[in-house]
Amino acid sequence: MKKTIAWLLTVTLLAASLAGCGAKEKGGTETQAEGGDGAGTQAQGDGAIYRTVDEIKESGKIVIGVFSDKNPFGYVDENGKYQGYDIYFAERIAKDMGVEVEYVSTEAASRVEYLKTGKVDVILANFTVTEERAKEVDFAAPYMKVALGVVSPDSALITSVEELNGKTLIVAKGTTAETYFTENHPEVKLLKFDQYTEAYNALLDGRGDALSTDNTEVLAWALQNDGFSVGIESLGDLDVISPAVSKGNTTLLTWLNDEITALADEQFFHADYKATLEPVYGSEIDIDSLVVEGGKVE
Numbered sequence: 001m002k003k004t005i006a007w008l009l010t011v012t013l014l015a016a017s018l019a020g021c022g023a024k025e026k027g028g029t030e031t032q033a034e035g036g037d038g039a040g041t042q043a044q045g046d047g048a049i050y051r052t053v054d055e056i057k058e059s060g061k062i063v064i065g066v067f068s069d070k071n072p073f074g075y076v077d078e079n080g081k082y083q084g085y086d087i088y089f090a091e092r093i094a095k096d097m098g099v100e101v102e103y104v105s106t107e108a109a110s111r112v113e114y115l116k117t118g119k120v121d122v123i124l125a126n127f128t129v130t131e132e133r134a135k136e137v138d139f140a141a142p143y144m145k146v147a148l149g150v151v152s153p154d155s156a157l158i159t160s161v162e163e164l165n166g167k168t169l170i171v172a173k174g175t176t177a178e179t180y181f182t183e184n185h186p187e188v189k190l191l192k193f194d195q196y197t198e199a200y201n202a203l204l205d206g207r208g209d210a211l212s213t214d215n216t217e218v219l220a221w222a223l224q225n226d227g228f229s230v231g232i233e234s235l236g237d238l239d240v241i242s243p244a245v246s247k248g249n250t251t252l253l254t255w256l257n258d259e260i261t262a263l264a265d266e267q268f269f270h271a272d273y274k275a276t277l278e279p280v281y282g283s284e285i286d287i288d289s290l291v292v293e294g295g296k297v298e
Contacts, residue, residue: 050245062097062122063119066084072277088276122245122252123243127241128214128240142242144241145290146290147237149212149217149230152211154229159232161235167188168209170202170207171191175213215235261295264295
């Protein structure tokens with residue numbers, strides 16, 4: 001665990017160093033344009049596909065990839081509006097950059113592809129930083145801490161990894177849960193789905209014995225679904241969640257790192273938590289165990 005956190009901090013510091021200390025404009029509107037056609041990016045000189053901050057500002061909108069079925073982090077409410085912890089942050093990014101925000105719904109397995117093909121400018125979809133992913137995208141400073149969790153029916157509660165032997169574990173494709181169990185517990189049978197909604201429905205329907213994803217997410221889901229509990233609350237290494245941009249998009253990486261640093265002065269992510277996560281988790285959970293301010297992991 002210590003090695004993982006040290007590596008994540010090295011990635012953050014290196015990204016900040018490479019990005020430099022560019023300035024950004026404040027103010028502007030806070031609007032939302034849903035269901036657009038992506039960022040409309042063009043290939044850069046290094047072969048990557050992305051838009052610089054100046055290009056984003058000139059266009060008047062920033063395109064951000066988020067989840068649409070992952071309440072309370074990123075979801076679409078009954079009025080068709082995006083809501084959640086990541087959305088709260090995305091709206092502030094757009095406001096401070098002085099542009100509108102267009103949301104593009106993404107699945108876990110599509111996050112890297114959407115950046116590499118220029119479909120979005122930024123991914124804010126509970127994107128856990130890993131060494132493999134950092135080879136393909138650039139991560140900004142973290143804003144949340146996370147580990148894996150396992151949720152299962154109360155009638156057959158799974159409380160240890162050993163109890164999954166011979167059982168079927170539901171995961172979403174392209175997640176750290178899929179990677180962790182594939183690499184560390186190949187004896188566990190995995191039932192994989194593209195979307196989180198499909199995965200949770202499979203658990204509700206009894207097509208699997210348990211489901212694993214970020215512990216923050218399974219804890220929230222269990223609170224909203226009677227008859228299910230999180231028997232394993234923390235599994236694997238403690239990781240961090242960060243915004244991601246296309247590889248080599250230094251200007252946008254700079255801007256995001258500066259933004260995350262500046263937002264610490266007002267404890268922005270604590271306010272984000274209270275507005276979007278606390279209504280689900282309640283007030284008993286230690287906010288500091290999940291939230292990261294200023295990109296500093298303690």
